[in-house]
Amino acid sequence: MPFRVFLLVFCIAVTSSCAHSGELDISPVVSHMNLADLVSYTNQLVDEVEKTEMELKKLQTGDIQEDEDARQMRKRNAVLASSGGVVTTYVHWGSKSCPGDGSLVYDGVVGGAYYSYYGSGTNLWCMPMTPIYQDAQPSSQSDRAYLYGAEYETSDFPPLSSLNQQDPPCAVCLIPRGTSMMLPAKESCPTGWTTEYVGYLMSAAYSNQARNEFICVKKDAEFVPGTSPDQNGALLYPVEGRCTNGGGIPCGPYVEGNELTCSVCSI
Numbered sequence: 001m002p003f004r005v006f007l008l009v010f011c012i013a014v015t016s017s018c019a020h021s022g023e024l025d026i027s028p029v030v031s032h033m034n035l036a037d038l039v040s041y042t043n044q045l046v047d048e049v050e051k052t053e054m055e056l057k058k059l060q061t062g063d064i065q066e067d068e069d070a071r072q073m074r075k076r077n078a079v080l081a082s083s084g085g086v087v088t089t090y091v092h093w094g095s096k097s098c099p100g101d102g103s104l105v106y107d108g109v110v111g112g113a114y115y116s117y118y119g120s121g122t123n124l125w126c127m128p129m130t131p132i133y134q135d136a137q138p139s140s141q142s143d144r145a146y147l148y149g150a151e152y153e154t155s156d157f158p159p160l161s162s163l164n165q166q167d168p169p170c171a172v173c174l175i176p177r178g179t180s181m182m183l184p185a186k187e188s189c190p191t192g193w194t195t196e197y198v199g200y201l202m203s204a205a206y207s208n209q210a211r212n213e214f215i216c217v218k219k220d221a222e223f224v225p226g227t228s229p230d231q232n233g234a235l236l237y238p239v240e241g242r243c244t245n246g247g248g249i250p251c252g253p254y255v256e257g258n259e260l261t262c263s264v265c266s267i
């Protein structure tokens with residue numbers, strides 16, 4: 001390590017200075033040292049420096065978290081103050097933060113039913129990162145629903161292909177408006193509504209045994225860093241509109257096989 005080498009060379013060159021230097025009085029230690037002792041002592045010093053640096057980093061990270069908590073509380077108070085108490089929430093799928101004037105309630109990872117199982121729920125959840133258990137029975141039992149993490153399956157959809165096999169994050173956002181809705185096949189909102197975000201419609205594949213809901217995953221979606229890819233679980237695929245001539249989702253306005261957009265709107 002360059003710093004170790006530097007410190008060692010420095011101490012050898014100026015042993016007497018080191019031994020009698022002002023604030024750090026190391027004279028009892030180095031005055032009768034041979035080279036091996038000096039190397040060992042230098043390593044101890046460097047270990048101490050590294051330990052101090054790590055402690056400092058921990059303190060700084062804590063400060064950053066505290067600042068973020070305070071920022072979110074200020075934003076939440078602003079939402080409540082500006083709305084006269086009229087608020088609602090929505091899930092920002094594919095992101096750990098809230099756009100616009102939304103205030104973060106909590107963030108997490110997407111959870112749902114395993115793609116090749118027939119049972120468990122049919123909705124997707126934004127799962128918080130710090131669960132609380134009560135009366136849990138250790139290990140797995142078969143008389144249960146199972147909740148798995150979700151995964152993007154987007155290899156052949158260029159806008160999201162870089163996320164393929166990665167885990168989607170999510171955020172629950174508080175907004176100073178009374179209601180919200182997800183609008184499929186639109187990248188805008190009706191007049192008078194606020195566009196919270198736009199994105200791509202996603203759901204389980206048509207061929208999966210498990211169902212999950214259609215959700216709007218934001219454009220430029222993110223993934224949860226540091227997770228292992230391709231673990232499967234609740235899978236999220238782009239959604240194609242399948243049109244019908246003379247009925248159903250009509251061909252003409254809809255194009256057979258085109259992947260659908262979406263927007264989340266509030267008022």
Ligand SMILES: [Ca+2]
Nearest residue numbers: 151165230232
């Ligand atoms: Ca996968």
Ligand SMILES: [Ca+2]
Nearest residue numbers: 240257258259
């Ligand atoms: Ca297609």
